Amino acid sequence: MRSLKDIKRLIQRAEIHATPEVNQAVLESLRKELAGLDKGTSAVWKASREGILGNNRMARWGLAAAAVVLVTTGLVFLHQPSRQTIPGPTRVLGTQASVQMLTEASLEAAFRRGGIEAVYDQCGRALQMERKPMNPSVQQLLAESFDNDKNAGGENP
């Protein structure tokens, strides 16, 4: 686990390219979190939160800025050279691709390209893509979570 000082130093050194799309995505995540809180929080907390955020623009912007820092921290972690190599495609993409690689049509194409060795190779790669690490690293969890957020955002505009 990195110390707070290390995280701060990493953020200071990191090049942050915030675009309107990124800002929008951050706000969307924040709204979703707030909506989630609405379902499981007490009336007292709701009232006080609305009291703080509802009437205080500075507090809203502060919260948004905090979210930007959080996401940036995630991105910095992602772009750090990893000790444990992350398998190429993400799980969702990987699953789709691996299934396609195991169809008769796709394996016939492999056979045309490189004979029976190419067929065995393609089958092996397809299963390799399916294999998920037992102990995912922080980077992998962040990558997956980031992808899931993107997918959820696409489905629920």
Next chain:
Amino acid sequence: MRTIEKGILTKTLLLTAILMAPSSARAYPPDNAAVLYYKACLLCTVDDRMTGILSDLYKGSVEPNEQVREILEKNRPIIDMVLDASEIDHCDWGYDSSQGIEVLTPPFHKFRQLSWLIAADAWMRARQGDYETALSRCMGIYRMGRHLSNGPTLNYIVGVGISAVGHKCVTRILWNLPPDAETLTRLKTELSKLDERPFSIKPMLRWKREAGIVSMSPDKIDEVVKSGLDDCPFKEKALARIRAADEQFFAGNVEYWKRYMDQIQAAFELPYPEAYARLQQLDEQPSQDSDQNTDATLTACVAPAFLRIYALDLRLRTESNAIRTAVSIYLVRATAGSLPETLAEGLPGDLFSGKPFQYAKTTDGFVLRCQTKDLDKNQPYEYQFKVAK
């Protein structure tokens, strides 16, 4: 009265339960070999390192050693499971024929690992002098190859590959087998028994014909072309034609495909040189025709490399004949004390020429040569057999 009826009812139920119990205990092995093959693929613990060791052993670059023994011990239940599966007559891989050429296949590389495991076990047994078990392992590999060959194109091709592992396994055991007429006679019988479930390309050709028809439908062909063709100008052209296609386009393409597959099936029946020339022409025909004739478009997309498949098939069956002929020669040596001077009449021959193999003694055994060359490789095959001192 009611008590008596209750007693009879209880006894009947108990008897039924007793009669049912043994039947559930007899559920192994199942009546479908594929169940056990899939289970073996799932449980097989051969990682990349082990695959490398088994591959080296198969190629003959290492001898059976402690590492191989460990791999075999670790996978002993898997080996037994595959051998049990190979004994089952019925094998249904559970393909959904409504998916056409987009049907999902089993993880074929696992079958090669399984065949290497069994071959390694056979060589280990042969080294310990247990030739009978060693050769029965080879028969298991052959039977697995036959089970695999009964299905789509890739099943057939992998079945050929697995049977080739069986050939190599038998050949290497024969090299070290002492002149034991009893073991050789048993091997000859076992090889003949395999013909009860012949290794044939015909089911695959029939499957391909039907799958092609299923795939040439508006809801399926797009995916088939996308996954079955590498990126090239022809693929773009085919996809553009499919996007603009109407009912007439699909009907015309299905008719072209049917005629094409009839010609392919007929070509496989021809003698080698004619079959080679005809399949070479048929492999190129659809893409040439598709320039002017849109009915040829989809056949050009879904036709596999039939000439290549034919070459594999013929090579496998010729090697199979060479092994059967060799067993007869080894048997002569075991009974007469020396290798024969000439080949006996009626032995299985070279399928490239349609003639018997050319037989010659060598310094450490004998060789069987094909009388016609493989037109793909431009050379005739020859099969070396060593004789144990």
